[in-house]
Amino acid sequence: MEPRPSIRLSGVTKRFGDLVALDGVDLDIAPGEIFGILGRSGAGKSTLLRTVNLLTRPDEGTVEVDGVELTTLRGRELRASRAKTAMIFQHFNLLSNRNAASNVALPLRFRGVPRAARRERALELLDLVGLSDKAKAYPGQLSGGQRQRLAIARALSASPAVLLSDEATSALDTDTTDEILDLLARLNRELGLTILLITHELEVITRICHRAAVMEEGRFVEIGAVPELLADPDSRLGGQARRLAARLLGDEVAL
Numbered sequence: 001m002e003p004r005p006s007i008r009l010s011g012v013t014k015r016f017g018d019l020v021a022l023d024g025v026d027l028d029i030a031p032g033e034i035f036g037i038l039g040r041s042g043a044g045k046s047t048l049l050r051t052v053n054l055l056t057r058p059d060e061g062t063v064e065v066d067g068v069e070l071t072t073l074r075g076r077e078l079r080a081s082r083a084k085t086a087m088i089f090q091h092f093n094l095l096s097n098r099n100a101a102s103n104v105a106l107p108l109r110f111r112g113v114p115r116a117a118r119r120e121r122a123l124e125l126l127d128l129v130g131l132s133d134k135a136k137a138y139p140g141q142l143s144g145g146q147r148q149r150l151a152i153a154r155a156l157s158a159s160p161a162v163l164l165s166d167e168a169t170s171a172l173d174t175d176t177t178d179e180i181l182d183l184l185a186r187l188n189r190e191l192g193l194t195i196l197l198i199t200h201e202l203e204v205i206t207r208i209c210h211r212a213a214v215m216e217e218g219r220f221v222e223i224g225a226v227p228e229l230l231a232d233p234d235s236r237l238g239g240q241a242r243r244l245a246a247r248l249l250g251d252e253v254a255l
C-alpha cells in the first residue's frame with residue numbers, strides 16, 4: 001500500500017475576481033519527498049504554496065496535510081494543524097531587533113514552551129544549521145546565507161513535518177544558493193522533512209528535487225521525476241536545461 005501522502009491537493013481552484021490563479025490543481029506529495037514547482041512570474045506558484053497552509057483559502061477543492069483536511073477547519077483547530085507546516089521566504093522575514101537565538105526561540109514562546117527549554121532547543125537548531133557561533137548575533141550582522149540558515153532554524157523550531165519554501169534562494173548568489181540547497185537536502189535526509197518549494201530557477205529543481213512540476217496559468221503542464229524529465233527530449237524541463245547548457249557553453253551543438 002502507498003504511504004499516506006504528506007500533502008494532498010484535490011481540485012484546488014483560486015480566483016481573484018475574474019482571474020483564475022489556480023485552476024483545479026491536483027497534487028500528492030509523499031512523506032520525505034522534495035517536490036519543486038517551476039514557473040514564470042504570475043503562473044500561480046505563490047498562491048499554490050499559500051493554499052497548503054491555508055494562508056490562502058481555495059474557492060474550490062480540498063487541502064490535506066498529514067491526512068488532516070485543513071479546508072474543513074477554522075480557528076484553534078486550523079492553527080494546531082498549521083503547525084505541521086513551516087515556511088521560509090526569499091527575504092527571510094527575521095526580527096531585526098532580536099538576536100539569532102531569540103528569533104529561533106520566539107515561536108516556542110508563543111506555544112508556551114518554558115524559557116530554559118526554549119533556549120536549549122534554539123541552540124540545538126542553530127547548531128543543526130551551522131550557526132552555533134552566531135547565537136548572539138543580530139540579523140543585520142549576518143550574511144544573506146546566514147540569515148536564511150537562521151530562518152530555516154526558526155522554521156524547524158516546532159518540528160514541522162512539511163517545509164514550504166517560497167523562492168528561498170532567489171536573493172542569494174550562486175555559491176550561497178548551493179549551500180542553502182545542500183542544507184535543505186541534508187535536513188530532508190536527516191529529519192525526513194517533506195519539502196515543497198517554488199522557484200523560477202531551474203538549478204534549484206535539478207540540484208535537490210526528487211520530483212517537479214512546471215506551472216503555467218494556474219495549472220501543471222508537466223509533472224514527473226526530475227531525472228526522467230531531464231532525459232525526456234520533449235519535456236519543458238529538459239528543453240530548459242539544454243537551452244541553459246547551450247547558453248553557458250556557447251555551443252549550439254548542446255541544443
Ligand SMILES: Nc1ncnc2c1ncn2[C@@H]1O[C@H](COP(=O)(O)OP(=O)(O)OP(=O)(O)O)[C@@H](O)[C@H]1O
Nearest residue numbers: 016019021039040041042043044045046047048200
Ligand atoms: N491577493 C491577490 N489579489 C489579486 N490578484 C492576485 C493576488 N495574489 C496573486 N494574484 C494574481 O494571481 C496570479 C498568480 O500570482 P502568484 O503570485 O501566485 O504567481 P507566481 O507564480 O508566484 O509569481 P511570482 O513568481 O511573480 O511570485 C497573478 O496574476 C497575480 O497577479
